[in-house]
Every structure is written in C-alpha cells, then in structure tokens.
Amino acid sequence: MPSSVSNKPHSEGHYARYSDGKTAGARDANVALTSRGIEITLDDAYGNFVWPYASLAAGEPLRDHAVDVLLSSREVPGASLFVPGQSFAAELKHHAPHLTARAERWRNARPWLGVTSLIVGFFALIYAAGWSPIRTIALTLPDSWRDRLGEQAILSMTDGYKKCSAPDGVAALKVLTERLSKVSGTGRTFDVVVYDWSLMNAFAVPGDQIVITKGLIEKSQSADEIAGVLAHEMGHGIELHPETGIIRAIGLATAVELMMGGSSGTLANFGVILAQLGYTRSAERKADLQAIRVLREAEISPKGLGDFFKRVADIEGEREGPTSRMRGFDILRTHPPTAERSELVRRQSAYPSTPALDASSWRDLKAICSVTTETPKPDKRETKPTEL
Amino acid sequence: MHGNQRGDDRGLNVASDGGARLALTFEHRGDRLIGLGFVNGVLNLLTLGLYASWAKTEVRRKLWSFTRINGEPLAYTGTGRELFLGFLIVFFLVLLPIIACGVAVGLIFAGNPTALTAYQAAIYVLVFLLIGNAKYRAQRYRLSRTQWRGIRGALVGSPGRYGWTYFWTIALPVVVVAGVAISVALAVNQSAAAITLVAGLIAALWVLPWRANKLQRMMTADTRLGNLALRYDGSSGPLYRRYFFAWTGSALTIIAGIAAVLYVVISSGSYQQWVVDRTPPSPQEIAILIAIGLSTLAICAIITAWYRASQVRHFAHHTKLDNAAFHSSVSGRGLAWLFVSNWLLTVLGVALGLSISGVLLWFIGMTPGLPTEPVTLPVASALQGFVVLAPIFIMTTAMSTFAHFRTTRYYVANLALEGTVNLNAILQSQVARPKRGEGLAQVFELDAF
Numbered sequence: 001m002p003s004s005v006s007n008k009p010h011s012e013g014h015y016a017r018y019s020d021g022k023t024a025g026a027r028d029a030n031v032a033l034t035s036r037g038i039e040i041t042l043d044d045a046y047g048n049f050v051w052p053y054a055s056l057a058a059g060e061p062l063r064d065h066a067v068d069v070l071l072s073s074r075e076v077p078g079a080s081l082f083v084p085g086q087s088f089a090a091e092l093k094h095h096a097p098h099l100t101a102r103a104e105r106w107r108n109a110r111p112w113l114g115v116t117s118l119i120v121g122f123f124a125l126i127y128a129a130g131w132s133p134i135r136t137i138a139l140t141l142p143d144s145w146r147d148r149l150g151e152q153a154i155l156s157m158t159d160g161y162k163k164c165s166a167p168d169g170v171a172a173l174k175v176l177t178e179r180l181s182k183v184s185g186t187g188r189t190f191d192v193v194v195y196d197w198s199l200m201n202a203f204a205v206p207g208d209q210i211v212i213t214k215g216l217i218e219k220s221q222s223a224d225e226i227a228g229v230l231a232h233e234m235g236h237g238i239e240l241h242p243e244t245g246i247i248r249a250i251g252l253a254t255a256v257e258l259m260m261g262g263s264s265g266t267l268a269n270f271g272v273i274l275a276q277l278g279y280t281r282s283a284e285r286k287a288d289l290q291a292i293r294v295l296r297e298a299e300i301s302p303k304g305l306g307d308f309f310k311r312v313a314d315i316e317g318e319r320e321g322p323t324s325r326m327r328g329f330d331i332l333r334t335h336p337p338t339a340e341r342s343e344l345v346r347r348q349s350a351y352p353s354t355p356a357l358d359a360s361s362w363r364d365l366k367a368i369c370s371v372t373t374e375t376p377k378p379d380k381r382e383t384k385p386t387e388l
Numbered sequence: 389m390h391g392n393q394r395g396d397d398r399g400l401n402v403a404s405d406g407g408a409r410l411a412l413t414f415e416h417r418g419d420r421l422i423g424l425g426f427v428n429g430v431l432n433l434l435t436l437g438l439y440a441s442w443a444k445t446e447v448r449r450k451l452w453s454f455t456r457i458n459g460e461p462l463a464y465t466g467t468g469r470e471l472f473l474g475f476l477i478v479f480f481l482v483l484l485p486i487i488a489c490g491v492a493v494g495l496i497f498a499g500n501p502t503a504l505t506a507y508q509a510a511i512y513v514l515v516f517l518l519i520g521n522a523k524y525r526a527q528r529y530r531l532s533r534t535q536w537r538g539i540r541g542a543l544v545g546s547p548g549r550y551g552w553t554y555f556w557t558i559a560l561p562v563v564v565v566a567g568v569a570i571s572v573a574l575a576v577n578q579s580a581a582a583i584t585l586v587a588g589l590i591a592a593l594w595v596l597p598w599r600a601n602k603l604q605r606m607m608t609a610d611t612r613l614g615n616l617a618l619r620y621d622g623s624s625g626p627l628y629r630r631y632f633f634a635w636t637g638s639a640l641t642i643i644a645g646i647a648a649v650l651y652v653v654i655s656s657g658s659y660q661q662w663v664v665d666r667t668p669p670s671p672q673e674i675a676i677l678i679a680i681g682l683s684t685l686a687i688c689a690i691i692t693a694w695y696r697a698s699q700v701r702h703f704a705h706h707t708k709l710d711n712a713a714f715h716s717s718v719s720g721r722g723l724a725w726l727f728v729s730n731w732l733l734t735v736l737g738v739a740l741g742l743s744i745s746g747v748l749l750w751f752i753g754m755t756p757g758l759p760t761e762p763v764t765l766p767v768a769s770a771l772q773g774f775v776v777l778a779p780i781f782i783m784t785t786a787m788s789t790f791a792h793f794r795t796t797r798y799y800v801a802n803l804a805l806e807g808t809v810n811l812n813a814i815l816q817s818q819v820a821r822p823k824r825g826e827g828l829a830q831v832f833e834l835d836a837f
C-alpha cells in the first residue's frame with residue numbers, strides 16, 4: 001500500500017469521507033476491505049490505519065440494498081467514516097456480519113425471548129398445577145382486612161341510601177341468617193343488611209357480608225326465595241369470590257395505572273373498582289352449588305332459589321332484553337342461564353324441609369324498611385349532584 | 389442524485405476559510421419502515437413489551453440515518469439498553485411509589501370522595517410538574533446521542549427550570565380562572581360560575597403562542613451542536629394573527645363538543661340513571677361519549693394545523709446557526725393531511741389486524757367475532773383473545789411506525805438551512821453526556837421521536 005494516495009478512489013479501494021470527531025470538517029479517504037479490517041488511507045500526515053471489523057459500529061444496521069454506510073470504531077472514539085456506494089456496503093456485510101439488522105435484532109431480543117419463555121412457562125405450570133395465586137392471596141387475608149374491605153365496598157356502593165332497621169324485620173332476618181350461617185362451613189355468621197333502595201339487587205362483599213335491597217325483598221314472594229338468594233350470596237362468600245374479585249380488580253387497575261404512568265387515578269377510586277365487580281359464569285355455578293348444599297343442610301327447599309332467579313330473568317326480559325342497564329350487579333346477571341339453574345334445582349333429590357321463616361316473621365321481614373336509619377359516613381358530601 | 393454526491397462534497401473541502409452551505413435532505417431510498425414496524429410488533433409481542441426500547445432505538449437509527457446534511461447521514465448513537473435502564477429507574481423511583489400511594493389512599497379514604505378527589509388532583513399536578521422536566525431530559529438525551537461527522541449535540545440548561553416554566557405558564561392562568569370562577573360562585577350562583585370557568589379556560593388559551601415561543605426560546609438557546617450554540621430571536625407577536633383563527637375555531641369546536649355531551653347525557657335520560665339509580669353507563673353510551681370527545685379533538689387538530697404550521701415556520705426562521713438561519717416550508721394543508729392520513733393508517737392497521745384475526749380464528753376452527761357466550765375453558769378463551777389481539781397489535785405497530793416515518797419525513801424534507809456554517813470551527817462538545825435515557829418521558833409516553 002502506498003503511504004500517500006491522492007483523493008481519487010484507489011482502483012481496489014473505495015472513496016470515503018473521514019471525520020476525526022474533533023471538528024465538523026471532513027477529509028477524503030480511500031478505504032479497502034482487508035483481512036485485518038477496514039484499511040483507511042488519508043491523503044495527509046495521518047497516513048493509513050486499520051479499523052478491525054469487530055470494533056465497528058454502523059449508523060444504521062446494514063441492510064441488503066444499502067447504498068452507503070456510516071461507520072465508527074472503538075479504536076478511534078468520535079471518529080466516523082462515511083462510505084458512499086453499494087459495492088462497499090455489500091462487501092462489508094461478508095466481513096462484518098454482526099452489523100446486519102438481523103444479527104443486531106437477534107442479539108438484542110434473544111435475552112428477552114428467554115425471559116418471556118420463562119414467565120409464560122411459569123404461568124403454564126401454575127395453571128397446570130391448578131393453583132390460583134389470587135385465591136391464595138385471598139385465603140391469607142386476615143379477617144380484619146376482609147371486614148374492612150367489605151365495609152368500604154358497602155360504603156361506596158350504598159352511598160346515599162338508608163339502612164332498613166325495623167326491629168322486628170331485623171330480628172327475622174337474623175333468624176334466617178343464622179339458620180343458614182350455621183351450616184355454611186365458614187365458622188362465622190354472615191352479616192346481612194338491607195338498604196332502602198328500590199333497585200332489585202343483592203351482592204356479597206368481603207368479610208362474609210351481604211347487602212340486599214328493599215326492591216329485592218318486595219319482588220320476592222316467599223321467605224324461601226329470600227333464603228335462596230342469601231344462600232347464593234353466601235355461596236359467593238364461602239368461595240371467597242368478593243375477595244378474589246377485589247384482588248383481581250386491584251391487579252387490573254395497577255396494570256392500567258402502569259400503562260397510564262400512574263396518572264389514571266383508577267386505584268384511588270376504590271368505589272369504581274368495587275362497583276365493577278362481576279362474577280364469571282363458573283363462579284356463579286359454584287355459588288349455586290354452595291347454595292344448594294347450604295339450603296339442604298339448613299333443611300330449606302331449594303325451590304325458592306329456582307323460582308326467584310326465574311322471576312328475575314322474566315323481569316329482565318320484559319325490561320330491556322339481555323343488554324340491560326342492570327349489569328354489574330350479582331343477582332341481575334342472568335348467567336348461568338335460568339334453564340341451567342332450574343335444572344340444577346330440579347335434579348336435587350327431595351329432602352325434609354320446613355319454610356325458611358314462619359308467616360309472621362316473613363311479614364316482619366317484608367316490613368323491614370318501614371324504619372330506616374341514616375348510614376354513618378366519613379364524609380358528609382351532599383349526594384345531590386351540582387346542577388347542570 | 390446520489391451519483392454526484394462526491395462532487396457536492398468536494399465543495400465543502402475548501403471550507404477552511406469561511407462557511408459552507410448545508411443542504412438538509414431526507415433520503416429513505418424506498419424503506420418506509422413498514423417492515424421494521426412489523427418485525428418490532430412481533431418482537432414486542434413475543435417479549436411482552438420488554439423489547440420496546442430496542443425497537444424504538446432501531447427506528448430512530450433509521451430515521452436519523454435517512455436525515456442527511458450534504459449527503460452525509462446523522463448518526464443516532466443511543467442504545468436500547470440506555471432507554472431500558474432509564475425506564476426501569478423511573479419505574480421504580482417514580483411510578484411504583486405513585487401507585488403504592490394510590491393503593492394506600494384508596495384503602496384509607498375509601499368512601500371519602502373529597503379525599504380521593506384531592507389525591508387525584510394532587511397526582512395530576514405532580515405529573516404535570518414532571519412533564520416539562522421529562523421533555524427536556526428526553527431532548528437532552530436525544531441530542532447527546534445525535535452525531536454528524538462525529539460531532540455531538542447537547543442541551544446545556546436545567547431540566548428543572550424548563551419543567552417549572554412549562555408548569556407555571558399553564559398553571560397560573562388556570563389558577564386565576566379558577567379563582568374568578570369561585571368568586572362568581574360565591575357572589576352569584578353555580579351556573580354562572582360554571583359558565584365563567586368554561587369561558588375563562590377558553591380565554592386562557594390565548595397564553596399558548598406566548599408560552600410556546602418562550603419554551604422554544606429556552607430549548608433552542610440551550611442547544612449546542614458541538615461547541616456551537618443555536619440562537620433564537622423570535623417573539624410571540626407575529627404568531628397571534630394566525631392564532632386568532634385557530635383559537636376561534638377551537639373555541640367553537642370545544643363549546644359544540646360540550647353541548648353535544650350535555651345533549652346526549654340529558655336527553656337520553658342517562659344522567660338520571662347514572663347518578664340517581666347508580667347504574668354504570670352502557671357500552672353504547674360510553675362509545676357515543678368517546679366518539680364525541682375524539683371528533684372534537686380531531687376537528688381541533690385539523691383547524692389548528694394552519695396555526696401550528698406557522699408556528700413551526702416561525703420557530704425555524706428565528707433559529708440561527710453560525711451565519712445561517714433555518715427555514716421551514718411546512719404548510720397547514722400538509723399538517724392537516726398528515727394528521728388525517730396518519731389517523732387513517734391507524735384505522736387501517738386495526739382493520740388489517742381484525743381481518744387477519746378473523747382468518748386465523750376460522751383457520752383454527754373458532755367462530756370469529758366477540759364471544760357472546762363466555763368460553764368455559766380459560767385456556768381456550770385466552771387463546772381466542774390472543775388470536776384476536778396479536779394481529780391487531782402487530783399491524784398497528786407496523787402502521788404507527790410508518791406514520792412516525794411519514795411525520796419525520798414531512799418535517800425534515802421541509803426544513804432547510806439558509807446561509808453558511810463554518811464547519812471547521814465547530815469543535816466537539818465537551819458537555820458530559822447523560823448516562824441513561826428518557827425514563828420519565830418514556831413512562832409518560834411523551835416522546836414522539
């Protein structure tokens with residue numbers, strides 16, 4: 001190699017522009033691909049030197065039809081070499097395959113593909129083993145936390161409605177609740193409250209607590225029906241559905257929060273989370289199975305359960321069809337389909353049963369909302385919204 | 389064009405005495421990054437998004453390389469690792485604490501809407517305080533990773549100062565308007581206060597050109613190319629003539645949007661149902677409200693395109709480098725079309741994704757369309773969800789990468805440098821380079837480039 005060449009392209013080399021990275025100026029250079037690396041020949045005192053292939057980095061990954069290449073080298077930090085022309089780029093790819101887009105992507109993505117496979121494998125294993133992490137968390141929640149979660153859920157859902165507190169009605173409800181709780185297998189007595197709310201509704205919240213509405217009591221035709229509804233809600237409680245639902249909702253809200261950079265505020269709006277709780281079809285089926293068991297052990301006929309849900313489905317159908325506004329509340333969700341539910345009730349072998357409540361207690365329960373009390377609230381916000 | 393590149397460059401070589409003219413071009417040679425977007429979509433999907441920093445880095449390396457000064461490309465020297473580490477740090481130092489606070493506040497003050505609202509407001513203010521700071525840091529990182537002929541860019545000012553200016557120039561007018569509205573509420577009534585608030589906020593939009601010019605001045609004056617500082621000598625005065633039309637148009641659009649929302653909410657009786665019966669709004673109602681919101685924003689974006697174009701031209705015109713000034717020929721029609729066409733590309737991405745999902749579902753023997761009856765087996769429903777969402781994710785990533793390319797191409801192709809720059813006098817930047825990139829901006833999804 002001549003130690004000094006003109007700035008005309010060398011017959012075997014390629015024309016290039018070399019910048020030393022000290023000023024924004026550039027000088028002509030002649031470059032050749034040798035076995036040691038790229039040999040760069042400048043037309044002045046710098047003479048010539050070699051950038052080994054392994055030391056190279058490209059401005060953009062080398063592609064198949066590149067018409068020029070911008071290179072830098074660890075050998076000379078800051079310096080850059082711009083080589084126009086397709087032939088150089090094509091040749092360089094053979095000498096420095098690590099500069100191609102494919103090689104770079106593979107290098108960068110491979111570790112993460114590994115990590116992802118591990119994560120997916122882990123979850124597959126969990127699923128295969130039938131282990132539900134959310135349920136495990138729900139099971140380890142101390143009772144005091146569950147109670148507190150439940151109280152907050154009730155607060156945010158019944159905000160603005162009064163508690164029904166006619167003493168005879170409360171006493172009748174207590175009798176029924178205890179009769180069912182005794183056989184629930186949780187070792188705790190469920191806490192059932194009625195709210196002066198005309199919407200037909202019932203839901204279970206964490207901490208073995210259940211809320212039913214005046215509308216629901218008005219719509220039911222016997223104490224057996226109320227017993228059926230209570231047994232169903234207790235079924236959710238026994239299966240820890242409210243707890244797992246809240247944990248799942250918090251997980252989801254956290255995911256939303258992560259995606260929104262912590263600014264969505266979904267987590268702070270606990271009420272919103274709780275109001276969105278709904279159960280899957282399989283959860284409803286489990287609650288029904290528990291309800292059937294509880295009713296049998298409490299010696300109450302399961303017919304009330306079937307009758308009530310059938311009536312709910314009819315009312316639903318009359319109202320607005322399947323996409324009702326009443327979604328989001330447990331009782332008014334029609335899945336599992338009423339037919340399936342009736343079938344489940346019908347399949348039960350007969351057993352000795354007595355009415356859930358005697359006639360006078362049932363009258364008392366019907367009248368539970370003749371006396372109401374303001375529910376204590378931490379915040380005395382007026383529920384009347386600002387006028388629009 | 390490319391054949392005579394050498395000839396063009398020769399002229400530069402003599403530049404030891406004075407300046408050289410610099411030609412800015414965007415040369416993509418047929419690569420519109422759709423393929424890269426597709427590959428990035430697949431890799432992001434397969435790595436659960438962990439690859440995103442590397443995907444973004446490769447897109448930037450391409451776009452920088454397409455951008456040429458006298459035929460020589462810019463180089464983007466940032467790495468995926470830097471972006472990823474920056475993201476991790478902000479994730480653990482900012483995001484997780486905010487989320488933990490959210491959970492704690494939610495648990496402690498559940499059933500206390502006032503406390504929750506106050507907390508949420510505080511978070512919004514905090515995030516807004518961080519946004520300017522984040523933008524500045526992102527720009528600092530990108531400049532420090534941008535090279536031409538080995539010479540780096542730099543941003544030498546303080547992110548805190550910029551972030552604070554970014555914050556108070558909006559916060560102050562809003563606080564003033566809120567104060568006036570509260571006084572009206574106390575003195576007159578709530579309806580008058582609501583009207584005052586809306587009118588006041590719309591009037592407060594008049595600070596925007598002044599604010600944009602002020603922020604641009606800060607950013608430009610802090611910018612270095614090597615050791616050479618950019619200069620900015622623009623004032624906001626000339627911006628206001630065009631702003632008048634943009635402001636009038638957007639004010640009318642926003643008022644129309646609010647009126648439409650009120651009409652929908654009140655006329656359908658939904659208001660009664662949401663507030664009194666406490667039933668959540670139905671998907672149709674949510675869809676209608678979202679549609680109104682989005683079309684209001686879209687109309688505003690189109691109406692303001694002419695103003696935004698004049699702002700870009702103004703900023704460019706008043707940005708000086710050595711003996712040269714930038715010149716932008718961005719037009720309102722161009723920006724409006726860019727907005728509409730990029731939006732259509734997103735729609736196209738979703739449509740393409742959905743049709744691929746449909747074909748895939750049909751192929752593996754599942755009914756296309758959303759499941760009306762929940763599938764009993766969780767594995768089957770998870771598979772169905774994946775089959776539906778994966779093609780949409782990949783196609784929208786491809787289309788948004790293409791949209792990103794088109795936006796960059798439009799701005800760069802319409803930018804020129806008039807006058808001369810003494811290149812041999814530009815020395816390498818001695819400013820320390822930030823070690824990690826962009827964390828904050830990435831978390832808040834601020835960075836367009």
Ligand SMILES: [Zn+2]
Nearest residue numbers: 284287330331
């Ligand atoms: Zn249920």
